[in-house]
Amino acid sequence: MTLETLPDRRRGPRRALAPTEFDHPSSEFGPRPILVLNNVTKTYPNGRNALKDVDLVVPEGDFVFLVGPSGAGKSTLMKLLIRDEVATEGTVMLDGDDLAKLPRRRIPRVRRKVGIVFQDFKLLPTKTVRENIAFALEVTGTSRRMIRPAVERVMALVGLTGQAAQYPHQLSGGEMQRTAIARALVHDPRIVIADEPTGNLDPLISWEIIQLLLRINELGTTVLMATHDADVVTALRKRVVALEDGHVMRDELGGGYHRRG
Ligand SMILES: Nc1ncnc2c1ncn2[C@@H]1O[C@H](COP(=O)(O)OP(=O)(O)OP(=O)(O)O)[C@@H](O)[C@H]1O
Ligand SMILES: [Mg+2]
Numbered sequence: 001m002t003l004e005t006l007p008d009r010r011r012g013p014r015r016a017l018a019p020t021e022f023d024h025p026s027s028e029f030g031p032r033p034i035l036v037l038n039n040v041t042k043t044y045p046n047g048r049n050a051l052k053d054v055d056l057v058v059p060e061g062d063f064v065f066l067v068g069p070s071g072a073g074k075s076t077l078m079k080l081l082i083r084d085e086v087a088t089e090g091t092v093m094l095d096g097d098d099l100a101k102l103p104r105r106r107i108p109r110v111r112r113k114v115g116i117v118f119q120d121f122k123l124l125p126t127k128t129v130r131e132n133i134a135f136a137l138e139v140t141g142t143s144r145r146m147i148r149p150a151v152e153r154v155m156a157l158v159g160l161t162g163q164a165a166q167y168p169h170q171l172s173g174g175e176m177q178r179t180a181i182a183r184a185l186v187h188d189p190r191i192v193i194a195d196e197p198t199g200n201l202d203p204l205i206s207w208e209i210i211q212l213l214l215r216i217n218e219l220g221t222t223v224l225m226a227t228h229d230a231d232v233v234t235a236l237r238k239r240v241v242a243l244e245d246g247h248v249m250r251d252e253l254g255g256g257y258h259r260r261g
Pocket of ligand 1: 044045046049069070071072073074075
């Protein structure tokens with residue numbers, strides 16, 4: 001099996017569209033947004049204002065770099081998307097759902113639309129590669145019959161079939177991150193958010209991880225990646241959203257890490 005076994009979303013949405021203003025057929029208005037932040041402010045209980053009036057629309061299939069200095073609000077923005085945090089003001093719409101208004105019972109289903117990858121991998125040390133990936137499905141009550149083929153598919157996809165029985169301490173950094181990416185993909189998410197996924201990796205291995213995320217994106221999964229890696233951002237000329245002190249300071253296609261001029 002290869003990367004080509006990922007469901008190809010470029011053929012269009014696979015489910016009926018919900019009747020909201022954010023859901024429209026891609027043919028008329030361009031790709032439908034998977035993510036819409038409208039006037040989002042996040043103030044933590046200690047009074048710290050981490051996001052201020054953030055507007056952001058991410059069409060399905062986009063690849064977006066989220067950049068900005070330490071403390072700018074990148075991780076906070078990502079936490080809103082998995083409903084780890086809730087916006088203090090404004091709305092966060094994910095695939096047509098307003099995350100603040102979501103009934104508790106619907107949270108798990110919406111969370112499964114997002115695959116998340118962290119800088120420090122967050123693998124379970126007592127579980128093998130295969131078990132780490134499978135665990136993400138076990139906790140959602142997926143049947144054993146469904147788990148096995150799904151896990152084998154994503155392991156093949158990230159090129160880890162040969163390491164399936166190894167524990168995290170027996171893996172290289174790049175292999176740990178590929179395991180984490182496989183785990184993020186096993187639910188077949190609509191969007192993958194990666195919070196500094198190459199922050200603990202050397203430059204060569206970082207490029208491998210970026211190439212993998214680009215392939216996943218080419219197959220139609222939206223990718224939002226926070227990074228401090230200026231070389232990668234500048235070389236790839238993707239969409240760049242720059243946060244500074246909680247504000248969106250720049251949002252440009254084909255941007256570099258640093259502001260032009
Ligand atoms: N749970 C929290 N409670 C209070 N303040 C917080 C909390 N989490 C983050 N902050 C503050 O919010 C601001 C934004 O933090 P955030 O982690 O989003 O930044 P970041 O852009 O991801 O930075 P880095 O590049 O260092 O990861 C910072 O000033 C931080 O101290
Ligand atoms: Mg961060």
